[in-house]
Amino acid sequence: xxxxxxxxxxxxxxxxxxxxxxxxxxxxxxxxxxxxxxxxxxxxxxxxxxxxxxxxxxxxxxxxxxxxxxxxxxxxxxxxxxxxxxxxxxxxxxxxxxxxxxxxxxxxxxxxxxxxxxxxxxxxxxxxxxxxxxxxxxxxxxxxxxxxxxxxxxxxxxxxxxxxxxxxxxxxxxxxxxxxxxxxxxxxxxxxxxxxxxxxxxxxxxxxxxxxxxxxxxxxxxxxxxxxxxxxxxxxxxxxxxxxxxxxxxxxxxxxxxxxxxxxxxxxxxxxxxxxxxxxxxxxxxxxxxxxxxxxxxxxxxxxxxxxxxxxxxxxxxxxxxxxxxxxxxxxxxxxxxxxxxxxxxxxxxxxxxxxxxxxxxxxxxxxxxxxxxxxxxxxxxxxxxxxxxxxxxxxxxxxxxxxxxxxxxxxxxxxxxxxxxxxxxxxxxxxxxxxxxxxxxxxxxxxxxxxxxxxxxxxxxxxxxxxxxxxxxxxxxxxxxxxxxxxxxxxxxxxxxxxxxxxxxxxxxxxxxxxxxxxxxxxxxxxxxxxxxxxxxxxxxxxxxxxxxxxxxxxxxxxxxxxxxxxxxxxxxxxxxxxxxxxxxxxxxxxxxxxxxxxxxxxxxxxxxxxxxxxxxxxxxxxxxxxxxxxxxxxxxxxxxxxxxxxxxxxxxxxxxxxxxxxxxxxxxxxxxxxxxxxxxxxxxxxxxxxxxxxxxxxxxxxxxxxxxxxxxxxxxxxxxxxxxxxxxxxxxxxxxxxxxxxxxxxxxxxxxxxxxxxxxxxxxxxxxxxxxxxxxxxxxxxxxxxxxxxxxxxxx
Amino acid sequence: xxxxxxxxxxxxxxxxxxxxxxxxxxxxxxxxxxxxxxxxxxxxxxxxxxxxxxxxxxxxxxxxxxxxxxxxxxxxxxxxxxxxxxxxxxxxxxxxxxxxxxxxxxxxxxxxxxxxxxxxxxxxxxxxxxxxxxxxxxxxxxxxxxxxxxxxxxxxxxxxxx
Ligand code: FES
Ligand code: FES
Numbered sequence: 001x002x003x004x005x006x007x008x009x010x011x012x013x014x015x016x017x018x019x020x021x022x023x024x025x026x027x028x029x030x031x032x033x034x035x036x037x038x039x040x041x042x043x044x045x046x047x048x049x050x051x052x053x054x055x056x057x058x059x060x061x062x063x064x065x066x067x068x069x070x071x072x073x074x075x076x077x078x079x080x081x082x083x084x085x086x087x088x089x090x091x092x093x094x095x096x097x098x099x100x101x102x103x104x105x106x107x108x109x110x111x112x113x114x115x116x117x118x119x120x121x122x123x124x125x126x127x128x129x130x131x132x133x134x135x136x137x138x139x140x141x142x143x144x145x146x147x148x149x150x151x152x153x154x155x156x157x158x159x160x161x162x163x164x165x166x167x168x169x170x171x172x173x174x175x176x177x178x179x180x181x182x183x184x185x186x187x188x189x190x191x192x193x194x195x196x197x198x199x200x201x202x203x204x205x206x207x208x209x210x211x212x213x214x215x216x217x218x219x220x221x222x223x224x225x226x227x228x229x230x231x232x233x234x235x236x237x238x239x240x241x242x243x244x245x246x247x248x249x250x251x252x253x254x255x256x257x258x259x260x261x262x263x264x265x266x267x268x269x270x271x272x273x274x275x276x277x278x279x280x281x282x283x284x285x286x287x288x289x290x291x292x293x294x295x296x297x298x299x300x301x302x303x304x305x306x307x308x309x310x311x312x313x314x315x316x317x318x319x320x321x322x323x324x325x326x327x328x329x330x331x332x333x334x335x336x337x338x339x340x341x342x343x344x345x346x347x348x349x350x351x352x353x354x355x356x357x358x359x360x361x362x363x364x365x366x367x368x369x370x371x372x373x374x375x376x377x378x379x380x381x382x383x384x385x386x387x388x389x390x391x392x393x394x395x396x397x398x399x400x401x402x403x404x405x406x407x408x409x410x411x412x413x414x415x416x417x418x419x420x421x422x423x424x425x426x427x428x429x430x431x432x433x434x435x436x437x438x439x440x441x442x443x444x445x446x447x448x449x450x451x452x453x454x455x456x457x458x459x460x461x462x463x464x465x466x467x468x469x470x471x472x473x474x475x476x477x478x479x480x481x482x483x484x485x486x487x488x489x490x491x492x493x494x495x496x497x498x499x500x501x502x503x504x505x506x507x508x509x510x511x512x513x514x515x516x517x518x519x520x521x522x523x524x525x526x527x528x529x530x531x532x533x534x535x536x537x538x539x540x541x542x543x544x545x546x547x548x549x550x551x552x553x554x555x556x557x558x559x560x561x562x563x564x565x566x567x568x569x570x571x572x573x574x575x576x577x578x579x580x581x582x583x584x585x586x587x588x589x590x591x592x593x594x595x596x597x598x599x600x601x602x603x604x605x606x607x608x609x610x611x612x613x614x615x616x617x618x619x620x621x622x623x624x625x626x627x628x629x630x631x632x633x634x635x636x637x638x639x640x641x642x643x644x645x646x647x648x649x650x651x652x653x654x655x656x657x658x659x660x661x662x663x664x665x666x667x668x669x670x671x672x673x674x675x676x677x678x679x680x681x682x683x684x685x686x687x688x689x690x691x692x693x694x695x696x697x698x699x700x701x702x703x704x705x706x707x708x709x710x711x712x713x714x715x716x717x718x719x720x721x722x723x724x725x726x727x728x729x730x731x732x733x734x735x736x737x738x739x740x741x742x743x744x745x746x747x748x749x750x751x752x753x754x755x756x757x758x759x760x761x762x763x764x765x766x767x768x769x770x771x772x773x774x775x776x777x778x779x780x781x782x783x784x785x786x787x788x789x790x791x792x793x794x795x796x797x798x
Numbered sequence: 799x800x801x802x803x804x805x806x807x808x809x810x811x812x813x814x815x816x817x818x819x820x821x822x823x824x825x826x827x828x829x830x831x832x833x834x835x836x837x838x839x840x841x842x843x844x845x846x847x848x849x850x851x852x853x854x855x856x857x858x859x860x861x862x863x864x865x866x867x868x869x870x871x872x873x874x875x876x877x878x879x880x881x882x883x884x885x886x887x888x889x890x891x892x893x894x895x896x897x898x899x900x901x902x903x904x905x906x907x908x909x910x911x912x913x914x915x916x917x918x919x920x921x922x923x924x925x926x927x928x929x930x931x932x933x934x935x936x937x938x939x940x941x942x943x944x945x946x947x948x949x950x951x952x953x954x955x956x957x958x959x960x
Contacts, residue, residue: 015890022898023886023905025832025872032831118815195836195844195899195933246834246899247933278837501896501934680893684935688896691936715841715931723924723937752936 009514010743011676016506017521018499027244030199030216035271038201039068041264042120044110044127045284046102049354049708050136050151053100053109053129060126061112066119069268070127071260072110073097080263081229083255086323087161088471091154092352094320096260102131103151103319104354105708106283108256113264113272136354138708140293140316143351151319151352160317161325161350161468165332165636167407168343173308177299181383185375186777187368187757189291189316190700192361192692193720194500196246198254198285199275202261206269210531211262213239218248218500219255220462220537223530229259230266239530245500249692249753250360250540251287252500253323282718283710288702289361290327291316294372300380304391306339311372312347315365317358324358325350327365329464330541333410333640334366334455337373338417339395344407348468354708362692363456363750364541367757370454371778374758378451378765388451388762389425393418396453403739409637410457411627412644413738413746415672417453420648420734424670427732428650433666437652437766446655446771446789450763452755453648456673457641458747459740460541461628467638477625479547480534481555483512485617489599491516492524493555495548496533502749503681504544508552510677511743515556517582535622542747545677546643546738547623553742555621562619566601567593569610626740643738643746645673647686649759651727655767657793660786662698662764664727671751672734675744683731686752691726693756699725701779771796801862805830806874814861821845823861824871832872832902836931843930846903847871853907853929872902875909884954885909885947894943896934903930908944916952920945 021027058070073095082093093099098107110127114120135149142148143158150157174180200215211232213223223239230237245252257274265272276285297310317324328348335344381391397404399416406412433449440447461477482494495508505525513520528534537543560580567585568575570593579586583595593601601608602617609615625642632638648670654663669686676682699719703711712718737744757778764780765773771792775784802811805828812827819838824830824847836844838857845857848870875883882890885908895901904927911918911926918926923944924937932940 016893018898019890019893019895020882022895022901023872023882023889024876025830025902027898027901029831029834029899031825031835034826034829118817193933194897195842195931196834196897197836245897247897249933278839501898503896680939684893684896684939687936687938688932688934689936692933714839715837716839720842720931720933721936722931723928723941726936726938728920729936729938 007514009510009520011679013679014510016503016678016680017509018503018505028242029196029244029246030201030214031275033201033214035201035203038271038273039113039115039268040117040120041261041272041274042112042117042124043108043280044112044124044129046098046105046107046109048102048131048133049105050134051102051131052134053098053102054132055130057128058110060128061123064119064123064126066115067112067123069113069264070110071264073099076260076263080259081231083229083259084225085321086326086465087321087469089155089160089321092152092160092321096256104356105710106356107319108284111260111264113268136708138353138355138704140291140314140351140353143316143353144314144349151354158351158353160321160352161328161348163468164345164347165408166345167637170308170310170343170345173343174299177307178302179383180297180299181379182297183376183379184776185294185372187290187292187371188701188777188779189288190696190702190779191287191289192249192251193282193718194247194249194252197276197278197281198252198257200254200258200261201271201273202258202265203271204266204269209236211237213237213258213262214243215254215258216243216245216252217254217498218245218538218540219253220540225255226258226262230262235531237530241496241498241527241529241533243498245498248500249362250364253359256286278715279713282702282712284356286322286357287359288318288356289358290365290368292368296372296376298376298380304380304384304386304394306341306380306395308343309341309376310345312349314349316353316355317350318353318355320357322357323360325468326464327358327360329468330364330640331366331369332408332464332467333457334644335408336406337370338397338415338453338455338646340397342407355704356710360540362753366457366750367693367696367754370754371758371761374452374454375761378762389421392451392453393421409633410640413642413740414736415644415646416734416736417646420646420670420672423732423734424648424650424668427730428668433652440654446657446767448653448763448765448767450649450651450653450759450766452759452762454755454758456542456645456647456747456750456754458542458645459546459625459642460543461625461641463628463632463638463640467632467636473631475629475631477537478622479536479551480620480622481508481548481551482534482620483555483559485599487599487603489596491518491522492526493552494526494528496528496536497538499539502539502544503678504539504548506678506681507544507549511549511552512556515553515560534620541641542749545745545747546741547625549677549745550742551621551623554623555619558619558621559617562617563598565610566598566613570608642740643674645746645748645751647671647751647755649755651759651763653760653763653767655764655785657789658786660782660789662785667727667729668732669729669752670732670734672736673748673751674736674738674746677745682748685748686731687729689750689752690729690756691721693753694726694760695721697757697760697778697780699779699781799862801865803864803869804867805869806871816860816862818861819857820859820861820864821856824856830871830873834899834902843903844900846906846930848906848910851910851913853910870906872905875905884950885912888947888950889943892939892943892946894935894940900930900932904932904940908947912948912951916948918948
């Protein structure tokens, strides 16, 4: 299975076609759109963490130059439907603007529309709102208590989800194990924070009765959600997919922004543009990530085999439900990581609080979960005095055990974890690597090694939806491709989504070129809009290599089949007896039909077509996720994503004891995502993911003070890793093709990010172990590290 | 107020409010949308342009303050429509980007660096781009792109000197 299949274009060192427009400054982002008569929106934000809106007066604002309208929540809520919740929690209603109550500091209270953004901003400051402060809750543990003030009184409590899954004989496994230990780790609230904030331009055409939407969006079923909220037919919303998105990594799902802009455009019969400023993006763009406390009990044997795990994950969803609770569900598909843990109890709790709203963040909850699992593995190793690499080796699923069914119901497709680790160990020269750490320590430095082994579930379906919300029976999660060969013989394919840097045009052209044996550069890729598109679910869940790649592959093969049928009719033979080589159709007896001849027959010679053959050369494919077609079982088992990429991080850090600054002189990652379609893209994803993981581990957090005020007001307080912080990364490649996908490919869109926080945490803890310090919380910011070291040292000297 | 800006070797007169930033002026008035807005408070570098050849943050400057300076935006980096300059081509060869949002700023910063220092070390490249945030790439391929561009520019210069 480890033989790399031979490809011409797939896996080859080929350029990413999207790059040309970006280096010229010719990307087309939502902020670049300028429609005639376009109006601009500024937002009025709530200055309270929880409050009742007592009065609202926009008269001063309306009198200001350029101001066209001011809209508040009451008006909006009578004209649009509430935004969709993931769970069946109908009393947790969310509208783009606060209705009667504000539930977090910064929440949107009103929209001011003016001729220019500056005018709108000036007027927003003159909207007079009176509030009556209410009790609030910030902390998740507190919110979980029945005595806490409910964020949504009608819902009755702050609990959105409280569910325990028992997979396997947990109590028996615990009783039969030699050892047990418990730990708690906390994942602080951060996000992907793309450089481009969210933006949308909505344009209601009252003559065509169509809402045209251009947005920096990455969201499944975006057009449907707009139509539902706006009470429009689905075919009255046209989302344009030819907008370049300036980074997303999950969070660009500005449905509240979009519904608001659509409403304003419909009301004012003019194009309306709403673009977040940076503060808005961070405080109230509703795009924060998981905010989670893990409590783990592990049961393991003397030899290091972990038999069972109990995990409670308590997540602070923020003020509205959204899709946050599902971020507790997706990790169920890899809840045992790459290990053969026999049984698992998983207690997933999601609570509302008076913090900003969560959105999907890269990995959809997997990176925090991997951090928890990997910390557990480190603790087990420490408890037993065992090497951290060895303990992982002992627990890994073996290459010959795939497909491997984990207790929670997912069958892992393939992997060869031992070989990847061996390759990395060889690459770093493990004894020398350890010796280097010890040399640094001998010279007085705080140096540590971090290890993390984890999975990237990919090819996203949404099995967590029916699992956590029985009212939702979705098992379909398709992606599509359409290929057309024009009358001159040139190939054009369509894709049906926006992209935010993943290189989907390159992906599609490479795969189609591979199958049809045409230079991918000769294949044009175009993007449709939602009215002309085939069904799809957008690039979430690390799914496009698997799903768009799969659909392009199948569509191209369908085209080939049609060509063979047409050729067979000319040759008077069976289609199986026709060969296709680089666009030429060949009969067994040596007769050939060239591409141009085939195109001519298909487009112009109906009399030469076989019966029931449609003229032209156009094919479509709608591809369902491989595996993952069943609803969950009664005991809560389900096949989550079909494919599982593997990554193994091995890093060396040093810590400056005075400043607490962590340096990473060596960062090595072993990566196996099956067949790679474009090596540049996969490399970029991995390096970018590690940088993002470094941010989550050491720098980034949306800190709230006790009053519910979000403290990160700018890029000065919310620190993104710069080129100074991000280490040079060495990648060790391995390829274990997936048996479930068309070319053996798996996903890589979340690679690096899924293991970097765990590895960095492990390394920092290794570095300060001699001081008796243990960091149980991310991010480990410089101040936290330097304070802990100073405290430990002063204790030691006393 | 009416101001005249020297942009990409041409003169442009625009009528703006005095508080208009150079970034907004370039994007909204001159429709040069290659400079991007990432933070509008001087941290991210997405709005980088060259002012008399040096990288500067166009979000921190008011448009009237830019009068009298030579302003260069990413749009001037292409020798002709559809053609890539050496640095741009190197960014494509190394895939020094993903979403492209930080890319114009990175290219202009690289341009200024390589003009001063044709043979930068890795550390010098890292230093030069440290004021330009990229959320996508982790910088690895951007550094490689600039190394490649430096190498090619040196080659091109030697050839031109012959
Ligand atoms: S937009 Fe100017 S530095 Fe960020
Ligand atoms: S390429 Fe997306 S921010 Fe740099």
